[in-house]
Amino acid sequence: xxxxxxxxxQGTLELVVLKALSAGGEMHGFxxxxxxxxxxxxxxVIEDGALYHALYRMQDRGWLESGWGTSEKGRRxxxxxxxxxxxxxxxxxxxxxxxxxxxxxxxxxxxxxx
Amino acid sequence: xxxxxxxxxxTPGDEVSREIEHHLSEATERLIDDGWEPAAAREEAERRFGxxxxxxxxxLVKRRKxxxxxxxxxxxxxxxxxxxxxxxxxxxxxxxxxxxxxxxxIGANAAMxxxxxxxxxxPPAHLTDADELRLVRVERExxxxxTLTYPDFDDLRAHPGLAGVAGYSHQRELTLGSGAEAVDVAxxxxxxEFFGLLGVPARFGRTFAPDDDRIDAPGTVVxxxxxxxxxxxxxxxxxxxxxxxxxxxWTVIGVAPEGFTGVALDRxxxxxxxxxxxxxxxxxxxxxxxxxxxWWMAAVARLSDGVTDDAASAEATRLHQNARSEGRDERxxxxxxxxxxxxxxxxxxxxLRVVRWLAGVSLVVLLIACANVxxxxxxxxxxxxxxxxxxxxxxVSRRRLIAEQVFESxxxxxxxxxxxxxxxxxxxxxxxxxxxxxxxxPDAGLNDRVLLFAVLASLLAGVLAGLGPxxxxxxxDLGGDLGAAGRGGSGRRSRVRGxxxxxxxxxxxxxxxxxxxxxxxxxNVRGLDLGLDVDRLASASLEFETSGLTxxxxxxxxxxxxxxxxxxxxxxxxxxxxxxxxxxFATSLRIPGIDSIPRLPSGGPYYHAVAPGYHGVVxxxxxxxRGFEPTDDQGGAPVAIVSRTMAETTWPDGDxxxxxxxxxxxxxxxxxxxxxxEDASRGDLQEEPFQAYYMPLGQVDFEAQAVYARAEDPxxxxxxxxxxLRGFDASVRFxxxxxxxxxxxxxxxxxxxxxxxxxxxxxxxLVVASIGLYSLLAFEVAERTRELGIRSALGARxxxxxxxxxxxxxRLAVGGVALGLLVAWIAGPYARELxxxxxxxxxxxxxxxAAVLLMVAGLASLVPGLRATRVDPNVALRAE
Numbered sequence: 001x002x003x004x005x006x007x008x009x010q011g012t013l014e015l016v017v018l019k020a021l022s023a024g025g026e027m028h029g030f031x032x033x034x035x036x037x038x039x040x041x042x043x044x045v046i047e048d049g050a051l052y053h054a055l056y057r058m059q060d061r062g063w064l065e066s067g068w069g070t071s072e073k074g075r076r077x078x079x080x081x082x083x084x085x086x087x088x089x090x091x092x093x094x095x096x097x098x099x100x101x102x103x104x105x106x107x108x109x110x111x112x113x114x
Numbered sequence: 115x116x117x118x119x120x121x122x123x124x125t126p127g128d129e130v131s132r133e134i135e136h137h138l139s140e141a142t143e144r145l146i147d148d149g150w151e152p153a154a155a156r157e158e159a160e161r162r163f164g165x166x167x168x169x170x171x172x173x174l175v176k177r178r179k180x181x182x183x184x185x186x187x188x189x190x191x192x193x194x195x196x197x198x199x200x201x202x203x204x205x206x207x208x209x210x211x212x213x214x215x216x217x218x219x220i221g222a223n224a225a226m227x228x229x230x231x232x233x234x235x236x237p238p239a240h241l242t243d244a245d246e247l248r249l250v251r252v253e254r255e256x257x258x259x260x261t262l263t264y265p266d267f268d269d270l271r272a273h274p275g276l277a278g279v280a281g282y283s284h285q286r287e288l289t290l291g292s293g294a295e296a297v298d299v300a301x302x303x304x305x306x307e308f309f310g311l312l313g314v315p316a317r318f319g320r321t322f323a324p325d326d327d328r329i330d331a332p333g334t335v336v337x338x339x340x341x342x343x344x345x346x347x348x349x350x351x352x353x354x355x356x357x358x359x360x361x362x363x364w365t366v367i368g369v370a371p372e373g374f375t376g377v378a379l380d381r382x383x384x385x386x387x388x389x390x391x392x393x394x395x396x397x398x399x400x401x402x403x404x405x406x407x408x409w410w411m412a413a414v415a416r417l418s419d420g421v422t423d424d425a426a427s428a429e430a431t432r433l434h435q436n437a438r439s440e441g442r443d444e445r446x447x448x449x450x451x452x453x454x455x456x457x458x459x460x461x462x463x464x465x466l467r468v469v470r471w472l473a474g475v476s477l478v479v480l481l482i483a484c485a486n487v488x489x490x491x492x493x494x495x496x497x498x499x500x501x502x503x504x505x506x507x508x509x510v511s512r513r514r515l516i517a518e519q520v521f522e523s524x525x526x527x528x529x530x531x532x533x534x535x536x537x538x539x540x541x542x543x544x545x546x547x548x549x550x551x552x553x554x555x556p557d558a559g560l561n562d563r564v565l566l567f568a569v570l571a572s573l574l575a576g577v578l579a580g581l582g583p584x585x586x587x588x589x590x591d592l593g594g595d596l597g598a599a600g601r602g603g604s605g606r607r608s609r610v611r612g613x614x615x616x617x618x619x620x621x622x623x624x625x626x627x628x629x630x631x632x633x634x635x636x637x638n639v640r641g642l643d644l645g646l647d648v649d650r651l652a653s654a655s656l657e658f659e660t661s662g663l664t665x666x667x668x669x670x671x672x673x674x675x676x677x678x679x680x681x682x683x684x685x686x687x688x689x690x691x692x693x694x695x696x697x698x699f700a701t702s703l704r705i706p707g708i709d710s711i712p713r714l715p716s717g718g719p720y721y722h723a724v725a726p727g728y729h730g731v732v733x734x735x736x737x738x739x740r741g742f743e744p745t746d747d748q749g750g751a752p753v754a755i756v757s758r759t760m761a762e763t764t765w766p767d768g769d770x771x772x773x774x775x776x777x778x779x780x781x782x783x784x785x786x787x788x789x790x791x792e793d794a795s796r797g798d799l800q801e802e803p804f805q806a807y808y809m810p811l812g813q814v815d816f817e818a819q820a821v822y823a824r825a826e827d828p829x830x831x832x833x834x835x836x837x838x839l840r841g842f843d844a845s846v847r848f849x850x851x852x853x854x855x856x857x858x859x860x861x862x863x864x865x866x867x868x869x870x871x872x873x874x875x876x877x878x879x880l881v882v883a884s885i886g887l888y889s890l891l892a893f894e895v896a897e898r899t900r901e902l903g904i905r906s907a908l909g910a911r912x913x914x915x916x917x918x919x920x921x922x923x924x925r926l927a928v929g930g931v932a933l934g935l936l937v938a939w940i941a942g943p944y945a946r947e948l949x950x951x952x953x954x955x956x957x958x959x960x961x962x963x964a965a966v967l968l969m970v971a972g973l974a975s976l977v978p979g980l981r982a983t984r985v986d987p988n989v990a991l992r993a994e
Contacts, residue, residue, distance in 0.1 A: 029133065030140040048137060049167025056174040077136045078129075 013046065013054045015097055018063065018090040021082045028077040029055060055080055063089045126175040130168060138163060190514055194521025201522070208494065209526065212487050215882060216530025216575055219483025221537030222875065224568045226476040228542050231563055232379065232555060233469050237456065239373040242313025243416075247377065248423070248453040250279075250413040250430065256715045256802065261409040264402050266451075267305075269433045270413055275426040279415035280307035281388055285380055286395075288360045289657060289848040290345065296840075296848055299341065299383035301359070302376055303391045303411075309336075309370075311416060312377070318342075319353045319368030326367075327387045329400060334387060335364040339372035341383040359384070361659055361847050362394050373554070377414050377456060381554035406438060415453065427452045467864070467948060472871045475625060480571065482621050482879050484579040485614045486886045491523060491583035492611055493893045502587055512588040519587060523580025524573060531572030535565065549867050552860065586610070608894065612926055615890050618883035619930020619971070620937060623963055625876035627938040628945070630959035632868035635950035639862045645794035646695075647733030648858060652828035653694050654679065654821045654835045654851035663845065665817050671843055672818040676725070678842055679823050682834050687824045689731040690811060692723035694820035695857045696797030703807075704776040705764065706784070711805075712763045719760055719805035720796070721777065723816035728808070729755075729791050731824050739771050739789030747812035754785040760805035761790045775807065777814075785809065799861045828853040865950055880967070883930075884974045891923050891978035899985055907987035916979040923975025924968070931964045 020035045021027060027035065029052055036044055058064045063086035071077045082090070124132070138159045145155035202209040237244030250270065252259045267281040283303035290299045309321035317339060326334045335357065337346070346352045356363040364386065375382050388411070393400055402408045417426050430451035495502075502515065542564075546555050656675060658668065669690075676688045693699055698720045705711060711719065722728075729741040737758060746753050754775045761770040774784040793803060811818055821839075825831045832851045839849035859866070895902070902915060942954030 028136065030137045047164050048141070048162055049164035049171070052133070052137075052171055053167060053174070056171060056178075060174070060178055071136075075136055075139060076132065078133045 012093075012097065013050065014058055014063075015090070015093040016044070016046070017051070017054055017058065018082065018086060018093060021064070021080060021086070022090055026079045026081045028071065028079050030077075032080070058086070061089075062086075126172050126179060130171045130175055134163065134168065134171075186514060187517065190517035191521050194518045195525060197518060197522045198525040208490065209529075212490055212526045213530040213533055215483045215486050215885075216527050216572070216579075217533035217537055218878060218882070219480040220527075220531055220534035220568060220571045220575060221541065222878065223476045223480050223571055224534055224538035224564055225542035225545050226473060227567045228538070228555070228561075228564045229546060229550060230469055230473045231567075232553060233550070236563075238375050238377055238379060240312075240314045240371050241377070241456075244456055246416055247312070247456040248415050248417060248426070249377065249456055250415060251452045251454050253450045253452055256717070259409075260412045262411055262413055263406050263408050264411060265404060265406050265437065266434055267411060267413050269437055270415065270430060273415075273426070273429060273433060275418050275421040275429050277416045277418045278307055278311045279413055280311040281305040281411050281413045282308060282376060283388065283392070283411045285378075285382070287850065288395075290357065290359055290383075292358050292361070292847065297345070298848075298850065299359070300381055301384050301386055302382050303386050303388045303395075304376070305388045308376075308385070311414065314371065314374055316368035317371040318350070319366070321368055321370075322385075322387050327389050329389045329393050329403075331387060331390045333362060333364045333390055333394070334367045335359065336368045336370055336385040337366060338370050338374065338381075338383050338385075340381070342369045359386070360395055360657070375554050379553040381552075414456070417453065423453045423455075469867070471945070471948065472867070472875075475628070475872065475875050478621050478625065479875050479879055479882075480575060481578075482618050482882050484575050485618050486882050487523070487526070487575070487579035488582050489611055489614050489886055489890060491519075491580060492586060492614075493889070495519075495583045495587040496893075496897070498587070506588070515588045516581075516584040519584030520577060520580045523584070524576030527572045527576030527579070530575070531568055534572070535568050538564070538568065549870060550863075582610070611890055615883075615887050615926050616929040616933060618879075618886050619927055619967060620932075620934035622876065622879040622883045623931055623934025623967055624937050624941075625872060625879045626963040626966065627934070627959055629869065629872035629876040630963055631945070631949055631952055631954060631956060632865055632872050634952045634956065634959065635948075636862065636865040636869040638951045639799060639865050642799060644858075645734055645792055646854065647824070648795075648854045650824050650826070650828060651732060651854040652823045652825060652831050652835060652851055653854060653857070654823070654839055654849055655694070655819060656821075656839065656846050657848040657850075659845050659847040665815050667845075669811055669818050671845055672821065673725075674843060675839055675846075675849075676821050678838055679821055679835055682823075682831060682838060684825045684827065684831050684834075685823045686826070687727070687731045689728045689822050689824075690725035690818040690820070691728060691822060692811070692816045692819050693720065694822075695795070695854055697819065698796055701778045703778075706774050706776065708764060714759075714763065714802070714804055716802040716804035719807055721816075722806065722808045723811045723814050723818070724808055725811050725818075728822075732794070732822060733824075734791045734794055737790045737792055739787075741789055741791070742808070742810045746810040750810075750813070752783050752785040752813055753788045753810065755789040755791055755808040756787055757791055757793050757806040757808075759793050759803045760807055763805060777809065785813075797857065799858060828855070864948070868948060880970060884970050887923060887926060887971055888974040888977065890926075891919055891975055892981070894922070895919065895978045895982045895985075902982055902985045903987040906985055912983040915982045915985075919979035919982050920972065920975045923971055923979075927968055927971030930971075931967050934967075935960055935964060 016036060017032060020032045020039075024031070024035050029048075032055075033046060033048065033051060036046060055064065055066075059066055059080070062083060064080045065083050066078055066080050068076060069079050138156070141159035141162065142152070142155045145158055146152055150158060241247065249260060250262065252262065261284075262281075264281075267279070270276065270279045273279065281304070286301045286303070287298050288301045289296045291297060304322070306322040306324045306327035309315070315321070316336065319336075321336055322334065325331060337352075342348055342352065352366050353368070354365065356365050358364075370385065376385075389403075392402060396402070402410065415426075417423070427450070430453065431449075434449065434451050505515065506512070543555070546553070654675070656672065658671075663671070672690050676690055679685055680688045698717075700718055700720050703711060703719055703721075724742065726742045726744045726746060728734075729736055738761075739755070742753070742755065754777075756764070756770050756775075764770065765773065770787045770790055773787045775787065776784060791808070794806070795801065796804065809816075821835075823831055823835060832853055835851040836849050839846065839851070905915065906912075938960065939955060945954050
């Protein structure tokens with residue numbers, strides 16, 4: 001298998017973050033990255049800075065809310081959580097992703113086997 | 115969000131840095147766990163992060179913060195507005211009180227501003243580069259004047275340091291038209307450079323050219339826009355047609371722009387070219403062109419590039435003095451000419467100063483109004499304290515609450531401002547007419563500058579009045595206010611309200627003291643002994659149709675006019691004079707036996723040619739000898755009468771009676787002095803003593819200029835006099851009359867201004883302050899209903915309760931009076947120059963004002979006091 005770490009497909013970074021927060025509850029930026037790496041077995045690699053861009057943008061759109069708190073290690077960290085709007089967005093984005101995958105699958109010949 | 119720390123105070127940069135720092139710490143730790151060296155781990159963490167993301171992140175955070183601030187402000191604005199509407203609906207009395215108070219304060223200021231603007235801030239209309247214009251002033255030992263002679267003005271035309279100079283006359287009253295439709299118009303004679311120098315083009319047609327300003331020019335006139343509208347219906351065809359002014363025909367060549375009044379502020383109806391007009395108006399007399407003692411016009415100039423005021427003034431003085439010594443005219447060689455900026459020379463000094471003070475005064479009234487509103491808002495804040503406490507507990511930020519409150523009070527102020535503009539629209543023209551009648555306000559004084567001022571004043575008032583109460587309100591004591599015993603008037607609040615009431619009272623005192631001082635000054639001015647019985651005399655002047663009359667013929671007409679006037683009801687006596695008030699004539703005088711007549715700084719000796727009985731009619735006492743009698747005419751021996759000052763200075767040791775005066779060019783006629791009369795004013799309220807002498811009209815070749823009529827009520831006689839004299843004789847084209855008091859009034863203008871305005875504003879302030887005191891006490895009584903009820907139930911006497919309130923009110927009033935008197939005492943000396951023979955610390959005024967204020971305060975405390983006694987204990991105890 002070609003050793004590749006996948007960067008996020010265009011426009012799916014937000015979906016990924018929403019999924020992370022949906023599963024993990026309140027998390028700070030580093031924890032979100034950790035969670036993604038863990039769950040995807042290091043396959044999905046997201047550039048740290050890009051994640052924060054996405055977090056800020058999503059906060060502006062009202063999908064996330066943030067607040068400063070103290071981490072388990074005693075450090076000051078900024079935590080993110082999904083809002084109601086974020087939950088709705090998650091459903092929409094997940095739905096879109098499903099449809100996209102299905103559509104692409106219908107296009108490409110079904111050679112991938114093995 | 116379960117954990118939330120307040121990071122409002124962090125800058126966007128800091129916030130981002132902290133978040134990144136946390137991330138990097140975690141990442142570095144992770145790498146160290148994986149075996150990296152700490153320093154290298156950190157570097158790797160930073161590399162993986164991609165530090166060039168940072169600026170973008172900071173930008174995002176900044177934008178978010180800004181958006182949030184804007185949203186919050188808009189929200190406060192919206193809620194403030196909603197609150198305002200709710201307040202107005204639920205409590206229209208409160209809203210009305212606030213709006214009305216502010217309307218009065220702002221309106222008064224707007225009206226005042228329109229006058230201040232016209233007098234102090236703006237140059238006369240339509241002048242180009244008004245700052246560069248210079249008025250030529252004449253400085254003499256006796257004072258500073260603006261009047262020049264024509265030759266002096268002509269000399270200035272050759273002044274190398276001036277880029278241009280124009281001459282103009284003082285205001286003249288002329289007749290427009292003829293016969294029954296003749297009207298008075300205000301005219302100025304101007305040299306041909308006038309309009310060009312000021313940079314004012316004609317609105318229509320053209321202005322004067324050099325050819326128009328020759329003695330033999332056909333005669334042209336420029337109309338004012340206002341006259342063109344009023345008398346000619348704005349008809350364009352009037353251009354090129356002739357109009358009859360002062361009995362001659364003048365061709366209309368143009369119309370001036372609207373509101374143009376030259377370099378002064380009085381209304382001008384038409385402009386005539388200097389030389390032809392002066393020539394014709396004086397019936398062909400052109401002595402003024404060369405006479406260096408004939409002072410009658412003024413000059414305005416522009417300096418050449420690089421020339422300073424001082425240099426130009428020095429050169430002008432040099433020209434002036436050279437010309438005189440060359441002409442061997444010894445008089446007035448000590449004069450200096452000075453180029454003064456137009457602004458400094460406009461308007462009488464005293465009036466300007468008073469207007470400046472009054473601007474301060476109206477500002478004080480606005481402050482009082484704001485204090486009142488603040489008090490009302492504070493009181494309401496106390497009522498709303500529970501609501502505010504609840505909202506604070508729910509987490510609304512204080513800043514938000516304050517913003518809401520301020521927006522609401524600004525909204526109230528805006529309503530007040532609209533009312534104020536309406537008030538000013540109606541009141542300003544009235545004020546202008548009363549206080550500054552000769553100043554022309556082209557747009558009724560209400561222009562966009564005044565409107566802008568009103569808007570700004572409303573804004574300021576709203577913020578000023580609302581900020582304090584808003585800050586107070588947001589500082590709610592949560593525990594106390596939410597509890598059932600949230601009683602009113604926490605110590606600090608009621609102390610602030612008390613302080614505001616004291617401040618209002620003291621400001622009122624200051625204004626009323628000012629009023630008292632000015633009223634006294636005015637009374638002193640009115641009561642000045644001017645020699646003449648100014649309040650019993652009316653004067654009429656005649657304008658003759660033809661110029662061909664001899665002095666004898668003219669005087670004969672005047673005598674007939676006097677007889678005609680004597681028949682009018684109310685007229686007790688009549689007389690004639692060649693020198694009415696404010697006209698002074700001097701001529702050469704020799705007294706055999708006295709080598710040189712002592713010269714006084716005030717000039718003179720001035721002569722008057724008068725009818726027999728003159729002194730009795732005008733009220734001048736004959737101190738020695740006798741007055742003129744009918745026998746002192748052409749056939750009688752030549753006689754003269756001297757004034758007291760003339761007698762004392764010319765014959766200090768001797769006796770004037772029997773002395774001989776040789777007047778003018780009659781080298782042979784020796785006029786014997788037969789009497790000494792008391793001094794009479796020349797028409798200047800603040801003049802130095804001067805020498806004067808009288809001669810009978812029938813014995814000299816001087817022309818009578820006015821008919822004086824003595825009456826119990828000269829004001830009632832003025833109209834009939836003018837009517838009777840207009841057209842009573844074929845040779846008389848027009849007649850004008852006024853009382854002598856009216857002639858002097860403009861000089862008393864500054865004290866009239868001061869007295870009227872300080873009184874009006876002082877009373878206004880008093881009303882507002884007493885309403886403030888009343889509402890303060892009423893509120894206290896209402897809040898302490900429970901306590902009063904208890905005390906009443908325990909048997910406290912009614913008079914005791916009443917006394918309590920009265921004492922409280924009196925204490926505040928006394929505080930205010932004391933503070934006000936102190937301020938008046940300290941500031942008094944600065945106002946000394948504005949007053950007339952009144953000490954700024956006049957005890958009568960100070961005591962009187964204190965008494966008035968205490969009395970009013972007592973009355974204002976009475977109603978709440980009575981209400982306190984009528985509290986029903988049962989109702990009060992149950993209310994809580």
